[in-house]
Amino acid sequence: MPRLSNIQFLLTVGLLPCLLVVMFLFFVIMEPRFLDSANLVNIARQSVFLLLIAMGQMIVLINAQLDLSVGATVALTSVVVAMATAATAGGPESVLVGVVVGLVVGGAVGLLNGFLVAYLKVPSFMATLGTTSVLTGLALIISKGAPIVGVPLILTDSLATSSILGIPVTVLLGAALAVGVGVFMSRMHAGRDMYAVGGNRAAALVAGINVKRTIILAFVLCSVLASLAGILLTARVGSGEASLGASYVMLSIAAAVLGGTSLFGGEGVLWRVVLGVVFLGVLSNGMNLLHVSSYVQELVIGVVLIAAVAVERFRETS
Amino acid sequence: MNPLIDIDQVGKTFPGVKALSEISFDIRAGEIHALMGENGAGKSTLIKILAGAQKQSTGTIRLNGTAIDFNRPQDAEDAGIRTVFQELNVVPQLSVAENICLGALPGRSGFVDRPRMLQRAQESLSALGTPLPLDAKAGSLPRSSQQLIEIARALMGDAKLLILDEPTASLGEQESRRLLQIVKDLAGRGVAILYITHRMHEVMEVADRATILRDGEFIGTLQAPLDESVVVERMIGRPVSSLYQHSMRSPGAELLSLRELTTATLRQASLTVRAGEVVGIAGLLGSGKSEIGRACFGLDKVLGGQIVLDGRQIETPTPARMLSQGLVYYPSDRRTEGLVMGRPLLEGMTMGSHRAAGLRLYGFLKKGEESRRAAHIGEALDLRPMLLGRKASAFSGGNQQKAVLARGQLHAAKVHIFDEPTVGIDVGAKADVYRLIDDYAEAGHGVVVISSDLTEIIGISDRVYVMHEGSVSAHLTGSNISEEAIAHAFFSHAAA
Numbered sequence: 001m002p003r004l005s006n007i008q009f010l011l012t013v014g015l016l017p018c019l020l021v022v023m024f025l026f027f028v029i030m031e032p033r034f035l036d037s038a039n040l041v042n043i044a045r046q047s048v049f050l051l052l053i054a055m056g057q058m059i060v061l062i063n064a065q066l067d068l069s070v071g072a073t074v075a076l077t078s079v080v081v082a083m084a085t086a087a088t089a090g091g092p093e094s095v096l097v098g099v100v101v102g103l104v105v106g107g108a109v110g111l112l113n114g115f116l117v118a119y120l121k122v123p124s125f126m127a128t129l130g131t132t133s134v135l136t137g138l139a140l141i142i143s144k145g146a147p148i149v150g151v152p153l154i155l156t157d158s159l160a161t162s163s164i165l166g167i168p169v170t171v172l173l174g175a176a177l178a179v180g181v182g183v184f185m186s187r188m189h190a191g192r193d194m195y196a197v198g199g200n201r202a203a204a205l206v207a208g209i210n211v212k213r214t215i216i217l218a219f220v221l222c223s224v225l226a227s228l229a230g231i232l233l234t235a236r237v238g239s240g241e242a243s244l245g246a247s248y249v250m251l252s253i254a255a256a257v258l259g260g261t262s263l264f265g266g267e268g269v270l271w272r273v274v275l276g277v278v279f280l281g282v283l284s285n286g287m288n289l290l291h292v293s294s295y296v297q298e299l300v301i302g303v304v305l306i307a308a309v310a311v312e313r314f315r316e317t318s
Numbered sequence: 319m320n321p322l323i324d325i326d327q328v329g330k331t332f333p334g335v336k337a338l339s340e341i342s343f344d345i346r347a348g349e350i351h352a353l354m355g356e357n358g359a360g361k362s363t364l365i366k367i368l369a370g371a372q373k374q375s376t377g378t379i380r381l382n383g384t385a386i387d388f389n390r391p392q393d394a395e396d397a398g399i400r401t402v403f404q405e406l407n408v409v410p411q412l413s414v415a416e417n418i419c420l421g422a423l424p425g426r427s428g429f430v431d432r433p434r435m436l437q438r439a440q441e442s443l444s445a446l447g448t449p450l451p452l453d454a455k456a457g458s459l460p461r462s463s464q465q466l467i468e469i470a471r472a473l474m475g476d477a478k479l480l481i482l483d484e485p486t487a488s489l490g491e492q493e494s495r496r497l498l499q500i501v502k503d504l505a506g507r508g509v510a511i512l513y514i515t516h517r518m519h520e521v522m523e524v525a526d527r528a529t530i531l532r533d534g535e536f537i538g539t540l541q542a543p544l545d546e547s548v549v550v551e552r553m554i555g556r557p558v559s560s561l562y563q564h565s566m567r568s569p570g571a572e573l574l575s576l577r578e579l580t581t582a583t584l585r586q587a588s589l590t591v592r593a594g595e596v597v598g599i600a601g602l603l604g605s606g607k608s609e610i611g612r613a614c615f616g617l618d619k620v621l622g623g624q625i626v627l628d629g630r631q632i633e634t635p636t637p638a639r640m641l642s643q644g645l646v647y648y649p650s651d652r653r654t655e656g657l658v659m660g661r662p663l664l665e666g667m668t669m670g671s672h673r674a675a676g677l678r679l680y681g682f683l684k685k686g687e688e689s690r691r692a693a694h695i696g697e698a699l700d701l702r703p704m705l706l707g708r709k710a711s712a713f714s715g716g717n718q719q720k721a722v723l724a725r726g727q728l729h730a731a732k733v734h735i736f737d738e739p740t741v742g743i744d745v746g747a748k749a750d751v752y753r754l755i756d757d758y759a760e761a762g763h764g765v766v767v768i769s770s771d772l773t774e775i776i777g778i779s780d781r782v783y784v785m786h787e788g789s790v791s792a793h794l795t796g797s798n799i800s801e802e803a804i805a806h807a808f809f810s811h812a813a814a
Contacts, residue, residue, distance in 0.1 A: 005645030188681050189673075189683055192665065192672075196669050196670070199653070203656055204670070205617075206656070207637070207671070208637045208670035208729075209669065210638055216612070262660075267660060
């Protein structure tokens with residue numbers, strides 16, 4: 001087998017995995033605590049929320065669309081789930097109520113976004129910008145701008161703090177969903193159709209694919225994943241907050257694109273998006289451990305993001 | 319006479335591939351020189367070298383006796399070698415004048431010098447002998463006019479050699495004739511033309527000489543008058559008994575019937591297609607011939623009339639519904655409507671067909687089965703190379719077309735509508751497409767072929783409908799099918 005030169009290796013594997021390894025080693029050397037199992041579990045737990053939302057964003061991006069409303073979906077889910085569970089007795093049924101109500105919110109938001117984009121032909125950027133405002137407004141109206149308290153403890157105990165064999169339930173859930181989304185996109189008929197619709201909508205239509213239904217399904221999946229993140233976040237903070245989730249809009253797009261998902265549709269692989277999420281998680285955790293100020297962190301994330309995407313583009317064109 | 323361009327032993331090697339091996343021929347001022355060969359014969363490589371986009375590995379190119387060495391396309395343009403590529407490069411939002419002067423806008427201290435721009439654009443256009451509204455947005459003009467904008471841009475300044483890469487590929491018969499006339503006029507004024515096309519009759523009509531390449535090798539340069547069968551034989555390297563397949567068959571029951579179909583373009587168009595026959599649809603660009611296929615398949619909105627498929631009336635056609643009812647439509651433009659260029663060719667072959675072909679189970683794809691079926695169909699259609707995991711964009715036009723044609727094999731189809739099935743594909747692939755069409759007809763399917771290529775229509779059709787202004791202006795059968803009869807009906811309303 002011919003030996004690959006360094007450059008060739010970079011070009012075939014891509015920059016992201018290499019950068020991840022380098023960064024990981026850097027933090028290990030700079031701060032031994034980084035490698036503590038507690039810290040690694042912490043990174044994983046922190047990353048699950050972004051992972052769910054970024055996977056949804058990836059699905060929508062593959063369809064050549066964009067969902068700016070994921071953050072507002074998290075917020076509305078949080079408020080509604082908190083209200084619904086606060087009204088229950090606090091037994092195991094509270095968890096069921098919380099999850100079902102949260103998923104219904106996500107499903108409804110996805111249907112709305114999908115309908116606006118597929119049937120009313122509103123560009124997804126504008127449609128989801130609009131729904132962002134609508135959902136945020138709804139969340140603020142329902143919560144009257146204050147955190148909703150009274151979320152039963154069992155919600156936090158079961159979804160946020162419990163663990164199986166030392167691995168947090170949140171992380172197991174995230175891993176299972178990642179496998180599910182991966183299988184869906186690469187092995188299922190509906191996932192394959194999404195690559196076709198995003199890659200060339202006219203050709204997909206002529207080939208007999210139901211383009212509108214495919215796009216709606218993508219938005220529903222994205223919103224449902226965002227609402228799942230909303231449920232988990234609510235369980236974790238123990239109250240309903242209309243301010244949750246706003247930062248995830250840009251981060252989810254960043255993670256997806258960092259993972260090689262095309263902004264123009266038709267391209268994107270799940271495992272690379274997972275790497276993108278892990279990358280952002282490790283970067284932020286490591287900088288926290290090194291006491292890098294949050295202002296500097298913002299700046300570093302921006303620079304790394306631009307550099308990584310620019311290099312990926314270079315790899316594609318060379 | 320000294321040649322304008324002297325191509326001397328020019329070769330080009332890519333890592334592991336010899337794209338061109340020691341090609342030698344010359345191009346004279348004022349001649350129309352056809353460059354012919356199948357896809358992959360090396361035409362594109364040679365053009366790119368002449369246009370300064372690539373460098374030859376060996377050999378020399380001389381312009382008026384002086385060896386030239388281009389490092390970038392701009393060098394070739396400065397030397398007077400201008401290329402109009404197949405893909406249109408006009409900016410639809412800009413005006414005609416701005417498009418013509420694109421990249422060389424006359425200006426003064428950062429501002430566009432508008433009078434000078436208009437004057438230059440006008441000069442270029444008058445060299446073509448065609449008026450175009452200088453202030454109109456390029457996007458609002460038909461494709462043929464956009465093509466002229468590109469040619470006008472290429473003629474700015476002192477053009478010595480004009481390379482035209484399939485300039486008529488997307489034009490109708492009438493527009494093509496106009497363009498060919500313009501090309502002849504340009505040659506008459508001393509510009510050398512290197513003309514690349516897959517349309518044989520154009521070469522017969524205008525070329526003074528034709529150079530033929532095959533598999534990167536120089537086969538020969540022929541003098542007009544050219545003999546079509548000799549040219550084709552040289553191109554594909556074996557004698558062709560007949561390009562067109564037309565087996566004996568007798569048509570059966572009516573499979574598709576359009577009754578007074580009306581859309582934004584069509585006006586009460588009626589026609590029928592029977593089992594076991596090939597029905598040709600001819601017409602000029604804008605006559606409604608393409609819209610017949612699009613309306614049947616649910617791509618254009620039906621405003622009135624009926625579509626009856628296999629005895630059942632179709633209320634609101636959509637592509638998915640028509641496919642499930644056994645009607646397959648093969649679009650004319652593989653790039654925009656046929657395949658997803660950035661995805662593996664395999665996915666393009668099976669796209670939308672998984673349910674019909676039994677390639678899914680409980681929503682899951684049967685990936686192994688999918689690959690086997692695609693490979694099987696690819697072999698039957700002689701698709702090359704059989705590396706179906708490669709991106710669709712990496713395949714030649716003919717092979718992309720074959721991938722689109724796979725749909726007909728995966729759906730339980732009874733009626734096939736081909737819209738310009740052989741546009742921009744090479745002779746070998748054409749023969750494969752005609753063979754497939756003939757096989758379908760022989761198997762008792764109904765086939766509709768919509769085409770701007772009259773020779774093709776005449777060669778393969780049992781019956782021909784001619785479209786004019788949205789309705790059928792002639793219905794020709796048997797010995798009545800002739801180029802004259804069709805051309806006559808292009809311009810006249812129905813007698814019946």
